[in-house]
Amino acid sequence: MRDMATPLVIHHLPEAGSTQTVARELANAGAALPALVVVDRQTRGRGRTGRTWEAAPRALACSLAVAPDLPAERRSIIPLIAGLAARAALAEVAGVTVSLKWPNDLVTSAGKVGGILVEGFDDLVVVGTGINLWWPDPPDGFAAAMPQDPGANLARQIAPRLAELLLDALDGAGDGWDRDAYAAACATLGQQITWQPNGSGTAVEIAPDGGLVVDTGEGRQTIHSGEVRTIRAATLVTDHDEGQQQ
Numbered sequence: 559m560r561d562m563a564t565p566l567v568i569h570h571l572p573e574a575g576s577t578q579t580v581a582r583e584l585a586n587a588g589a590a591l592p593a594l595v596v597v598d599r600q601t602r603g604r605g606r607t608g609r610t611w612e613a614a615p616r617a618l619a620c621s622l623a624v625a626p627d628l629p630a631e632r633r634s635i636i637p638l639i640a641g642l643a644a645r646a647a648l649a650e651v652a653g654v655t656v657s658l659k660w661p662n663d664l665v666t667s668a669g670k671v672g673g674i675l676v677e678g679f680d681d682l683v684v685v686g687t688g689i690n691l692w693w694p695d696p697p698d699g700f701a702a703a704m705p706q707d708p709g710a711n712l713a714r715q716i717a718p719r720l721a722e723l724l725l726d727a728l729d730g731a732g733d734g735w736d737r738d739a740y741a742a743a744c745a746t747l748g749q750q751i752t753w754q755p756n757g758s759g760t761a762v763e764i765a766p767d768g769g770l771v772v773d774t775g776e777g778r779q780t781i782h783s784g785e786v787r788t789i790r791a792a793t794l795v796t797d798h799d800e801g802q803q804q
């Protein structure tokens with residue numbers, strides 16, 4: 559379990575542009591870490607690779623600012639353990655099971671319902687999680703995790719559990735991480751995939767550093783999320799079609 563000498567401080571706001579920005583500003587201003595920023599409504603959510611993040615009417619949007627005791631070479635696993643923590647918190651608190659699309663999209667048969675943005679600034683890491691919980695009439699390509707309105711409180715309940723699970727995992731990550739649990743939850747494994755700019759093969763394994771090991775037919779290659787822009791799977795229903803929240 560986590561060292562409770564450094565308790566999680568929760569900052570709940572009714573609204574913000576991006577929880578990532580608020581969490582970073584708090585940390586820069588000297589706020590106690592780890593700090594979790596949770597909002598009821600996010601108006602200018604940011605996604606990976608400069609994309610925007612659209613939130614459903616009922617959505618979780620939170621960012622955890624933390625200074626993990628992790629050597630730089632192990633930080634590549636943070637996005638993956640953050641995905642596992644989000645998945646576990648959603649299952650525990652809401653009873654909803656999702657899969658992970660490597661490296662850390664939360665997906666159901668309806669499509670991508672959640673995403674994670676990890677930003678590093680020297681010793682500070684800000685892990686942002688967005689989960690679209692309920693979306694009665696989503697635009698094309700958008701999806702949510704739950705068929706019924708779970709009410710306004712659910713996101714506020716999931717966020718602290720997610721943060722505690724992530725902090726626990728970060729505390730243990732110097733010695734390794736639960737690759738087996740990740741592999742069991744990862745819908746990308748076993749899929750025929752292509753990635754940009756130019757690669758294809760079968761996803762076979764998760765590497766110790768969080769990379770995706772792909773059998774290209776001419777050997778095995780490990781790809782890392784920072785190196786690829788999009789990943790398309792031949793049969794994964796959450797294929798990154800144009801227009802879908804990516």
Ligand code: BTN
Binds near residue numbers: 605621
């Ligand atoms: C992705 O592109 O898949 C990552 C999406 C991350 C969205 C979350 S919502 C909370 C936090 N604040 C942001 O502005 N982005 C992240």
